[in-house]
Amino acid sequence: MVMQFPALGSRRAIIDRRAISDTINALAMEHRGDSARLRAAIVQELKAALDEGRAEVARRLEAKPTRGRESVTAFAFLIDQILRLLYDATTHHLYPAGNRSTGERIALIAVGGYGRGEMAPHSDVDIGFITPWKPTGWTEQVIESMLYSLWDLGLKVGHSSRSIDETMRMAKADLTVRTALLEARYVWGDRALYEETSVRFDAEVMQGNARAFVTEKLEEREERHKRMGDSRYVVEPNVKEGKGGLRDLHTLFWIGKYVNRVRSVAELVDVGLLTQLELRQFQKAEDFLWAVRCHLHTITGRAEDRLTFDLQLETATRMRFTGRAGRSGVERFMRYYFLNAKIVGDLTAVFLAHLDDQMAEKGRRYIPSIFRRPKKLDGFVLERGRLSLPSDDFFQADPVRLLEIFAVADKHGLQIHPSAIRAASRDAGLITAKIRKDARANAAFLQVLTSPRDPETVLRWMNESTVFGRFVPDFRRVVAQMQFDMYHHYTVDEHTIRAVGLLSRIEKGELPQDHPLATDLMGKILSRRVLYVSVLLHDIAKGRGGDHSLLGAEVAEHLCPRLGLTPAETETVAWLVRYHLLMSATAFKRDLSDYKTILDFVDVVQSPERLRLLLCLTVVDIRAVGPGVWNSWKRQLLGDLYESAEEVLRLGHKQKGRGERVIVKQETLQRALGIDDDAFAAFSKRLPESYWIAEPDDILFHNAQHILAAGESPLSIAAQYYPQRGATLVTVYAADHPGLFYRVAGAIHLAGGNIIDARIHTTRDGVAIDNFLVQDPLGGAFHSPDQLKRIRNAIEDSLSNRHRMITKLAARPLPRTRAEAFRIEPNVLIDNKASNRFTVVEVNARDRPALLFSLANALFQSKVTVHSAHVATYGERAVDTFYVTDLFGGKIESKARLQTLERRLLEAAGGEVGEALERA
Known part of the structure; x- marks a missing residue:
C-alpha cells in the first residue's frame, strides 16, 4: 500500500490517531447501550482533535509563511484521520453489523482537490460513499450518522452516495463529476470496492474520449476566465478561479492525467508534457499560490479566495513582505503574485504545445492552428502553421532575432510556436546594451509597437517571453507592478x-x-x-x-x-x-x-x-x-x-467662437421650445453666459421646460433618469441662499443617492438653477418612480426646514466600504489664480458616503457661496472641486479666512459625518 503524504513530517503533532482511537474505545465502554450520548462524546473528542490539528497546521504556516504545499498537505492528512476515526467509531460502536452481506460494504473516497491530497483550512470536505449496489438499511444508517457527525464538527461537506453502476453513469454524463472522480483517492473502508470502482472508471469512462475531455476542460477554462475578468493582472485576483490561479494549474494536471494516466504532477515530465525546469516552475508557483490561499482562509475564517485590497495588506504582512526601493510591502507582494500568475500562463502555453505535438504525431490535434505559408520569413520557419526556429541556437547566433521574430509574426499575422516563445524566454538574457542600440532591433520593436494590425497581441507575447523587459529595461521595472488603489484594475x-x-x-x-x-x-x-x-x-x-x-x-x-x-x-x-x-x-x-x-x-x-x-x-x-x-x-x-x-x-479658423456658441445654443433651444422672440428674450436674459457654456443642449432644454413650468413658484424640483450619463438628473429651481447647496447635498444622501457631479447656476434675478447627477452607491442610476419621488421629497423637506437634517444624517448608519482598506491623508488646495472671478478649492480625501455633504456644510459654515462643484472619484480617492466666492460675490482674499476655510474642510474630509456635523 502506497503511503499517503510521504513528505509530511511530525504527523502525530498534527493528530495522533492511535491515541484518539483508544479514547473512543474507552468512551464506547463507558456509554454502552446509549448511542446518542456516545455519538455526542465521539464528536466532542474529534472536535478537540480537529481544533488542535488546525492550530498545529496554522503554526507551521506561520513558521514557513510561503510554504503552501506543506499546509494543504497537512490539513488533508488531518481530515483523513478524522474521517478514518469517525468511520471506525460509526461502524464498530454506533452501528455494528455482525454478519454483513456482500451488499453491506462501503468505500469512503476523497474527490476533487481533497482527493489530490490538498486542502485549504476552510475548503469543503468533498467525499464519496461507494456501495456495491443500492444502499441497504445499514449503509444508509452509517452514511447518515457520519454526515451528521461531520456537520456537528463544523465541517462544510460536499458528499455523494452512489453504487458503482450509478457512479459510472453519472461520470459519463457530467463533466464536473468526471473531473472530481479523476482525482478520487481511497480514504477508508472496503478497499476492494474502491479498486473495482477505479478499474471500471478507467475502462468505461476514460477510455477513448480523452480528446473530448480536453476540449471540454479548455472551454470550461475559457468561460471561467471570462467570468473572472479575463486577465491574470486584475488587481483583486481570485487565487483559486482567476486567470493564472490554482485552477489553471489543476486543469493542466487533469488533462495530463486523463490523456496519459499520470498519478502525480512529477510524472508529467516522464510523458513529455513538462520539462524538469517547467516542473520546478509549476511546483514553485503552486506552493506560493497555496500559501496565499491558506492565509486568506486563516485571516477571514472562511473559504475566501479573492485577494481583496484589505486582505492584500494582511497577507503581505503575514508572508513577511516589507517595503523597499519605492515600493510598499503590499506592492512587492502583489508584484510577486502577478509574476507567479504569469508563470502559470507560460506553463499553460507550453503544456498545450507539448500536448498538441503529441496528438499531431497520432494524426489528430487539440489546438487549431493557422495554415499559411508566406515566402519570406527572415530565416524563421513554419511548424504546422506557426512561426518557429530552424535550430535551437538560432537566437544565440544573432540575438537581434529575439526582436525580429515578433516583427515577422506581426507582419504575416502568424502565431509563434510555444517552443520558440520558450527559447526566447531562455535566451532573453542575450539582449545586452549592444543589442538595445542596434538599429535593426529598434526598427523591429517600433514596427511591432506601431503596427496597423494587432500590436496588443504581439506586445503581450513579447512581454510574456520577457524580451520586452530586456529590450526596454525601464518597462521591466513595471512588469507585474500593481498600484495599491481601487482605481487601477490592472498591473x-x-x-x-x-x-x-x-x-x-x-x-x-x-x-x-x-x-x-x-x-x-x-x-x-x-x-x-x-x-x-x-x-x-x-x-x-x-x-x-x-x-x-x-x-x-x-x-x-x-x-x-x-x-x-x-x-x-x-x-x-x-x-x-x-x-x-x-x-x-x-x-x-x-x-x-x-x-x-x-x-x-x-x-x-x-x-x-x-x-x-x-x-x-x-x-x-x-x-x-x-x-x-x-x-x-x-x-x-x-x-x-x-x-x-x-x-x-x-x-479665426473656427466659425463659432465663445459668443457665437452661446447664440447658436440659444437659437437651438428657442426652436426646441417653440416660443416667440419676446418670451425667449425675457427668459434668456435671466441666465449668465457661463450657464449657456456649461450645459449641453439637452440639459438646457430640460432646464428651460422646468423654469417655464415653475412660473412664480418659490420651489420646483425635478428628478428623471438621464440615460446619456447613466445617472439620474436632479434639478432644483429655488430662491438662492448660502445654505442651498449643502441642504440639497444632504437630502440626496438621505434619499440614498451619491452625487457624481453638480453644476450650480444663479439667474441674474437671484434664483438658483442647480443640476445634480446622482447615482446609487453601487454606481447605477435611480430608475423606479419610488426612488425619484423619495429624492424629490427629501429635497423639499430639507429646503422647507421640515426636519433637522443634521440630526437625521448624524443618526444614519454609514455602510462600510472597500475604500476603508486605504488610508488617504485629506488635503485641501486653495487657488486664487485659477479663475478670474472665483476662489477655486480642491479637496482630496478618501471617498465615503456623505463626503460631499460634509464638505458643503463646512463651506456653508465658512460663509462662502458655492457657484459650481465638480466631483471626481479615482477608486477610493475622491477629488471634489468648488468654485466659491464670499457672500458679496468676491474672491476670498483674507489670509485668516482662508486658513479657517482650510481647517474646516480638512476636518470635514477626514472625519466621519457625525463628527463633522456636531461642529456645525
Whole structure:
C-alpha cells in the first residue's frame, strides 16, 4: 500500500490517531447501550482533535509563511484521520453489523482537490460513499450518522452516495463529476470496492474520449476566465478561479492525467508534457499560490479566495513582505503574485504545445492552428502553421532575432510556436546594451509597437517571453507592478499594453460610438508614431517614489532617440508623458465654463497637434484603467474641453467662437421650445453666459421646460433618469441662499443617492438653477418612480426646514466600504489664480458616503457661496472641486479666512459625518 503524504513530517503533532482511537474505545465502554450520548462524546473528542490539528497546521504556516504545499498537505492528512476515526467509531460502536452481506460494504473516497491530497483550512470536505449496489438499511444508517457527525464538527461537506453502476453513469454524463472522480483517492473502508470502482472508471469512462475531455476542460477554462475578468493582472485576483490561479494549474494536471494516466504532477515530465525546469516552475508557483490561499482562509475564517485590497495588506504582512526601493510591502507582494500568475500562463502555453505535438504525431490535434505559408520569413520557419526556429541556437547566433521574430509574426499575422516563445524566454538574457542600440532591433520593436494590425497581441507575447523587459529595461521595472488603489484594475504593464491595443482599435475605426472624437482625430494626426510611443511610456516611471510624469518624461528623452525618433518627435513624446494627466485633471476637476480654465490649459498645450495627441492619449489611458471607468460623462467633458481649447488655438479658423456658441445654443433651444422672440428674450436674459457654456443642449432644454413650468413658484424640483450619463438628473429651481447647496447635498444622501457631479447656476434675478447627477452607491442610476419621488421629497423637506437634517444624517448608519482598506491623508488646495472671478478649492480625501455633504456644510459654515462643484472619484480617492466666492460675490482674499476655510474642510474630509456635523 502506497503511503499517503510521504513528505509530511511530525504527523502525530498534527493528530495522533492511535491515541484518539483508544479514547473512543474507552468512551464506547463507558456509554454502552446509549448511542446518542456516545455519538455526542465521539464528536466532542474529534472536535478537540480537529481544533488542535488546525492550530498545529496554522503554526507551521506561520513558521514557513510561503510554504503552501506543506499546509494543504497537512490539513488533508488531518481530515483523513478524522474521517478514518469517525468511520471506525460509526461502524464498530454506533452501528455494528455482525454478519454483513456482500451488499453491506462501503468505500469512503476523497474527490476533487481533497482527493489530490490538498486542502485549504476552510475548503469543503468533498467525499464519496461507494456501495456495491443500492444502499441497504445499514449503509444508509452509517452514511447518515457520519454526515451528521461531520456537520456537528463544523465541517462544510460536499458528499455523494452512489453504487458503482450509478457512479459510472453519472461520470459519463457530467463533466464536473468526471473531473472530481479523476482525482478520487481511497480514504477508508472496503478497499476492494474502491479498486473495482477505479478499474471500471478507467475502462468505461476514460477510455477513448480523452480528446473530448480536453476540449471540454479548455472551454470550461475559457468561460471561467471570462467570468473572472479575463486577465491574470486584475488587481483583486481570485487565487483559486482567476486567470493564472490554482485552477489553471489543476486543469493542466487533469488533462495530463486523463490523456496519459499520470498519478502525480512529477510524472508529467516522464510523458513529455513538462520539462524538469517547467516542473520546478509549476511546483514553485503552486506552493506560493497555496500559501496565499491558506492565509486568506486563516485571516477571514472562511473559504475566501479573492485577494481583496484589505486582505492584500494582511497577507503581505503575514508572508513577511516589507517595503523597499519605492515600493510598499503590499506592492512587492502583489508584484510577486502577478509574476507567479504569469508563470502559470507560460506553463499553460507550453503544456498545450507539448500536448498538441503529441496528438499531431497520432494524426489528430487539440489546438487549431493557422495554415499559411508566406515566402519570406527572415530565416524563421513554419511548424504546422506557426512561426518557429530552424535550430535551437538560432537566437544565440544573432540575438537581434529575439526582436525580429515578433516583427515577422506581426507582419504575416502568424502565431509563434510555444517552443520558440520558450527559447526566447531562455535566451532573453542575450539582449545586452549592444543589442538595445542596434538599429535593426529598434526598427523591429517600433514596427511591432506601431503596427496597423494587432500590436496588443504581439506586445503581450513579447512581454510574456520577457524580451520586452530586456529590450526596454525601464518597462521591466513595471512588469507585474500593481498600484495599491481601487482605481487601477490592472498591473502597470497590462494597463499599458491594453492602452496600445485600444489606440489601435480606435485608429481602425472599431469604436466610433464610444470614442467619436478620438476616431475622427486619429485620421488627422500627423505624428502617428509619436502617439504610440507616448502611450507606451506614459506610466513607465511608476513605482519610483517620485512624480511618474516628470520621471517618465526623462525616460522618454533618453529612450526615443534609441528607438529612432527625431529630436522633434522626442520632444513631443516627452511633453505628452509629462502632461498626460493634464487634460483629464482639467476636464474633471475644473469649471469648463470659466474662460480662464481654458486659457490656462491652452497655455500649456500651445499647438493643435499636441491637443489632438493629448486627447487620444487621455482617452486610451482612462479606458485602459479597467471596465466601467470610461463613461459618456467623461467623454462629454473631454470633448467640451477639446472644443473650447481648439477655438482658442485656431482663433479665426473656427466659425463659432465663445459668443457665437452661446447664440447658436440659444437659437437651438428657442426652436426646441417653440416660443416667440419676446418670451425667449425675457427668459434668456435671466441666465449668465457661463450657464449657456456649461450645459449641453439637452440639459438646457430640460432646464428651460422646468423654469417655464415653475412660473412664480418659490420651489420646483425635478428628478428623471438621464440615460446619456447613466445617472439620474436632479434639478432644483429655488430662491438662492448660502445654505442651498449643502441642504440639497444632504437630502440626496438621505434619499440614498451619491452625487457624481453638480453644476450650480444663479439667474441674474437671484434664483438658483442647480443640476445634480446622482447615482446609487453601487454606481447605477435611480430608475423606479419610488426612488425619484423619495429624492424629490427629501429635497423639499430639507429646503422647507421640515426636519433637522443634521440630526437625521448624524443618526444614519454609514455602510462600510472597500475604500476603508486605504488610508488617504485629506488635503485641501486653495487657488486664487485659477479663475478670474472665483476662489477655486480642491479637496482630496478618501471617498465615503456623505463626503460631499460634509464638505458643503463646512463651506456653508465658512460663509462662502458655492457657484459650481465638480466631483471626481479615482477608486477610493475622491477629488471634489468648488468654485466659491464670499457672500458679496468676491474672491476670498483674507489670509485668516482662508486658513479657517482650510481647517474646516480638512476636518470635514477626514472625519466621519457625525463628527463633522456636531461642529456645525
